[in-house]
Amino acid sequence: MTTTMDGDRSGVPPLTKGERTRRRIMDSALELFGERGYTSVSLRDVAARAAITHAGLLHYFSGKDDLLITVMIDRDKQEIIALQEHIEQLSRRDGRPWTVDDVGLSWLVGQIAANQRRPDLAPLYVKLSAEATEPSHPAHNYFRKRYARLRRTLTGSMARAFATADPPVTGHDPVAAAAQVIALADGLQIQWVLDPDSVDMVASLLGYLRMLGIDPDGWALADEAAG
Template identity: 45%
Template sequence: MVVEQPPIRRGPRGPYAKSEQTRKAILDAALKVFAESGYRSGSLRNVADRVGMSEAGLLHHFPSKSALLAAVLERRDEQTQEQFDFDPSHGAEILRSLVKLADYNASTPGVVELFCTLSAEATSPEHPAHQWFRDRYEFTRSMTLKGFQDLAEKGELRAGVEPEAASRGVIALMDGLQIQWLLDRDSVDMAADLRSYVNTLVEHPL
């Protein structure tokens, strides 16, 4: 029997491929610059220098610093979702992934500091990352809530635990632990503390 082979998917070629490669290089450089210097102090010139291009060349790909920041945050989220399983139909896996994410974040202190600083600054509606953080928290709450609802339907939440409150509590704990860890990294283990809290909510420890 002859089995028809699926078409071979090839990556982009030519100028588009080169442009996409350059774009990713800019985003990776911008993440490092913003993580090291902060969004306000990190300049487009710093980013362009790291990529080995002119500031005008960078602006060809990203028309403004705020547009670059938005793309950097999106890329960071894409990288996170590629590494960890956040399928809301498997509540226990979501919680395990959050613990793994907390452990991973401990290896990227500059990024954690950038996130904490930006999230505070972005409470202002005029901040370029304001809408991104609103959307991100809404998505994270929705995902975590569905995970806890899945556990509740399976009878795997402890008595009295409400999925809505649990989802908000986990997010608040992760954010709070990050700040405490940045202030004193030797006395805070983000992953261990998050796992300990989650285990008070579920019937089967992670």
């Protein structure tokens, strides 16, 4: 049913009833995975949270793995769209084309600032990425690829930040620094989710970047992510 409806969409029409139900199921799944992790949540739990029958849910998703992967890919899509909009906004503002390399690091810090204000997402990623370290976990390949992609993207951003720093940074390897800044963000989130008063995630990340010789003052954080 949703597939047929999808074919009719043009521009951004209001969601159909089926699409709204599908979205409600995905939101409920995200909430529950964030609260308890993936493994210990059942499809029946998701159905109950979404106020739909178990059979009704199976009309939209073939199973829990399907639901998880769909939800994660949907989150990624939303993030890519938001990042593109952010880049276009900066390009229009400055009358010159910005790229992902230009904004990768400020985007990462902005996401962490956003997580600090939306305390449901950090636990979700903390729990899912940890569970998914198990090779048999349905999101294992997703997270392997996600981290590989993140390292690649942030290597470009790191190289750009090193080259444009004043003075330019020559003593650090962008590949190693990219893996390090991702690790730092992940690890800070664990401590923060366990005890929000224990660490200031944004200050710590900015301090780390300054230590590398990068000056984050004057960075344009995304509007919705600005601390």
